[in-house]
Amino acid sequence: MIFSAASKNKGKDLSILIALGGNALNVDDTQGGISLKEEFFIARQAMKNIVDLVSDGYERIIITHGNGPQVGRIFLQQELTKEAFPRQTTLDVCVADTQGRIGYIIQNVFNNECRSRGLDKFAYSLITQVLVDVQDHAFNDPTKPIGAFYSEKEAAELSCKYGWVMKSQAKKGMRRVVPSPIPLDVIEKQMFKQMLASNMIAIVGGGGGIPVVRRESGELEGVEAVIDKDRTSALLANAVGIDVFIILTESDYVYLDYGKITEKKIENITVDELVKHHEQGQFPAGSMGPKVEAVISFIQGGGTHAIIASLFHLKEALAGKSGTHILKE
C-alpha cells in the first residue's frame, strides 16, 4: 500500500483537522490543592504538539475537542444548586458554556506557544451548532448518563419537574440519561471553510457541537442531548474538504485482538478492511469503536486519509512514521 500519495503531493498546503479528546484537557478538580491554572498547563502540552506542525509550515488547521469531563462538571453544578436556581439550564446551553471555556483555554495556550516560538499565528474559537434529527431514535432511547446519582423517589420527582429521563445505574442509584443522536450538518461550516482558505486556525465543534433540531418553521432549536465529538469531527472534515483527518487518543495505534496474545498494531489499512474488522467486533463501543466509526464515515464521505494516533506523536503520525493510517484504497 502506498502511504498517502495524494496528501504528499500537496506538501505543506494540506488541510488538517485534529480532534482532541476532552480527557486530554481535563483536571480532576474534585481534589483540592491543585493550581487554579492547571487546565492551562495540561492544554499547553497538547498545543505544543499541534504548534510543532505550524512550525513545520502547516497553516491550514482546524482543531475540534471533546468536553465530557467539563460538561459533566457544569451540569452537576446546576443540579447541586437547584435550590438557588430552580430553573435548570438546558444541556445545549451547558455545551455552549464548555465551548466558551475550553475554546478560551486552547486559544490562549495555542497563541502563547506560537509567540514563544516567534510564530505570528493566532487561533480563533467559534461557537458551533450541529444539526441532529428530531426523529433520531436516540431521542426515544437516551443512553448517556450524566450528573448526580439519586434515589428512586428523587428521580421520579426530577423526572416530573424537568422532564428528565432517569435510569438505574447498576447498584449506584438512578441517574439522568440523555440521547446521543447522529450529527447531520454543521451550521457554521461556511465560516470554517473560509477560515481554512485564509490559513486561519479555527477551534470549533467543541463537545461535538451544540445539538439543534430544525423545527417545521425552519428554525433551529437547541435540544437536550450530547453529540459524539469524533462523529461531528468527521462530518465537519467532509463538509470543508479536509485532506487529513486526525483523531488523537492516548494510544499510538489501533490494535487488532487488543489485549490478547495475538494483539497486532495496525499501521496502514484500507477503509474496507477496517469495516470488516469492525463488523467482527474488534473495536469495543466503550473505547476504540466510536473513533473507528468516525474515520470510516470520513473516508466513506469522500475523505482520502485519516489517522488515529497519540497526541504525543502527532508530528511523526503526519509524517507517516506513527499512528494507524486509514486510506480510501
Added chain:
Amino acid sequence: MIFSAASKNKGKDLSILIALGGNALNVDDTQGGISLKEEFFIARQAMKNIVDLVSDGYERIIITHGNGPQVGRIFLQQELTKEAFPRQTTLDVCVADTQGRIGYIIQNVFNNECRSRGLDKFAYSLITQVLVDVQDHAFNDPTKPIGAFYSEKEAAELSCKYGWVMKSQAKKGMRRVVPSPIPLDVIEKQMFKQMLASNMIAIVGGGGGIPVVRRESGELEGVEAVIDKDRTSALLANAVGIDVFIILTESDYVYLDYGKITEKKIENITVDELVKHHEQGQFPAGSMGPKVEAVISFIQGGGTHAIIASLFHLKEALAGKSGTHILKE
C-alpha cells in the same frame, strides 16, 4: 449641527458596532416555573431590532454584549458547590463560559430571525481576550462586588484559601470584590476586522472580554477581573475602524439634569460639549456614566459618530430620528 454627514455618504456600507447590555438578555432565574427557553425569547426581541438593519441592507455589523447577570450566576454556582469542587474556577474562565453561553443564544436567535425573513445571513460568536495592564490601579483597589454574602469569619477563610479580596457590603455582610481594569487591546481584532470586510456578522467581546495580562515572557495570562463592556466595545470600534458605534440602553436618550424639573434630552452633541457636561457630574457612575465615557473614548480615539439609544428604537436611531448622537465636531 449637521447630522452625521460622513456616515450618510457611505450609505448601506456603513460599519456598525452595536453594544447590547447583559440585562437585555437576562432572565430572573431564581424564580421557578419560567420556561427553560426564556433567554431565547428575550434575545429574540433584541435580535429583531438588529435584523431590521440587516433587512435594510446593512451587512457590516459587530455585536458586543454584557454578561453581568450571567457571570454572576455562574460564579455563584461555583461558590455554592465549593465542597464538591474545592478548586474554584477563576473569573477569566467564568467570563469565557458566558461568552459561550450568550454567544450561542444570540447566534441561534439571530440566524433564526434572518431565516424567518428569508435573509441568507449568519452571525458567528468568537471567544475574545482583552488585554489589561497588570499595573492598572484597579488591581490594588478592587471595587466590583460579585457572588454570595459571607460572615467576617467565612470571608477571612475564603481570603486565605483562594486569595479573594473581601469587602463589607453595608449591613449585608462580606462579599468578594474584583478589579475592573481599563481595556487596552483586543487580542483577536485582526479576525474581527477581516469579518467586517467580508460582510460577516461577528458576536464578540462578550462581558467586556476575557481579561488577560501580558507577562514578562510575552505570554498572555487570564486574570481575576471583569472589564466594562462599553469600554471594550469603544476600544474594539476604534481598532477595527467602525463608522457608527451604538450603545443600546433602556432609555431613548441621554438627559441633562436627569430626574430634575430642568431635565432635557440630548439629541445631537459634540464630544467636547459632552465632556464638559460629564465633568460637571451630569452622568452618574452607576447609570449613564460608563456609557458616556465609552462614547467619549470612541470619538477621542478617532471615531466620528456614536449613538446612545434604546434597543427598541435602533432603526430610528440609525436614521437620526431617535437617540443621543455624539459627533466629533
